[in-house]
Amino acid sequence: MRKLLFLFSSIFALSLVTGCGSNKELQERAPAQFQDIYYTQDENGLDLNIPVAAIQDNRVNLESVYFRGMKSPLVQDSEQTNLFTANFSTNGMDIMSSDPAEENKNRVPQKPEKMPFEIEDDEAILIFAQNDKTKYYKLTGIKEQN
Secondary structure: OHHHHHHHHHHHHHHHHHHHHHOOOEOOOOOEEEOOOEEEEEOOEEEEEEEEEEEOOOOEEEEEEEEOOEEEEOEEOOOOOOEEEEEEEOOOOOOOOOOHHHHOOOOOOOOOOOOOOOOOOOOEEEEEEEOOEEEEEEEOOOEEOO
């Protein structure tokens, strides 16, 4: 009887540990102070721009973002260090040329990727690392800028 109780207790404890590790929850507190988040769109795709007013660089690392069914890494602008951008290729380029180097510039559109959360068109999910843990935060009110 003790062995059976120990077996069930072990299975229950193991299921709790593995279940909590895969659970993705949105953070309520923003990892940084954001200014107005916007995107721009052209014939090649769209760029999501996330201006940051303040961030604790030593504790928080902005990694990537889900937006409009796609995922893209965030890149910090080299000139404007408070600006992070994610590029989404929505249309493939079709350069027809006899020069192989020019043909290599053709880009394939990004494939849709399953998002861990349901969001609206004016929302994005920010993936960031804080104290070596991956966390998620919902960005809202994203507007198109021309």
